[in-house]
Amino acid sequence: MREFNAVVFGAGGVGKSALTVRFIRNEFVENYDPTIEEEYRRTIEVDGELSWLEVLDTAGAEQFTALNEVYIKSGRGFILVFSLTQEASLQEVEHLRQQIYRIKGENSRVPIVLVGTKLDLANEREVERAALEDIAARWGVPFYETSAKRDWNVHDVFEDLVRQMRLRYPTDPHKKRKKPWGNHCLIM
Structure with missing residues (x-):
């Protein structure tokens, strides 16, 4: 089974932990408790193939910026989270995206997903879908x-x-462990 790691970034209070815990444990975290760093693991089946996914839930981007560089260097995929009810949180993920490309390299095809949270709070929404579509396209x-x-x-x-x-x-086909005797039966 292949293993991947993902880093969840975003401003404080946007719902990074709620998103992560919902995915990992299928629970909703009602109370806001600022995260410093939480690491989770679970299997995920995608297109009929199982993978191990390690998810690192980070502190609000503005709180521990020195750690961001470490997370970016070791991360293979990134979930950039903002709140649909907080337009300023969308600007924060732009800074994070720039930092990821600065560290990983501009042409590195970094796996990234942009996530707006709190869709259920429609009456408090500040980020319009059209604006989000435009940013994602750019x-x-x-x-x-x-x-x-x-x-x-x-x-x-x-x-x-x-x-x-x-x-x-x-x-990487070279990383597979090969049996010293190949696929043949060995009788001693």
Whole structure:
């Protein structure tokens, strides 16, 4: 089974942990408790293939910016989270995206998914879908509008990222462990 790791970035209070915990445990975290760093693992089936996915839920981007560089260097895929009810949080993910490309390289085809949270709070919405479509098109990344509370589109985010990581990091046939005797039966 292939293993991938994903880093969840975004401003504080946008719903990074709620999104992650909904995906990992299928639970909704009602209370806001600022995260420093939480690491989760689970299997995910995408297109009939099982993979291990390690998800690193990070602190709000403005709180521990020094750690961001470490996370970016070790991360293979990134989920950039903002709140649909907070337009300023969308600007924060633009800074994170720039930082990812600065560290990974401009032409590195980094697996990224843009995620707007709190879709269920329609009456508080500040980020219009058309603006989001425009940004995603300019960045060349898929986007999802989600609600961890209602479990809307949460799995789609992680499945999309796994698909991107499979394409970006194909299996290396040289890394497979080979039996010293090949596929033949050995009788001693």
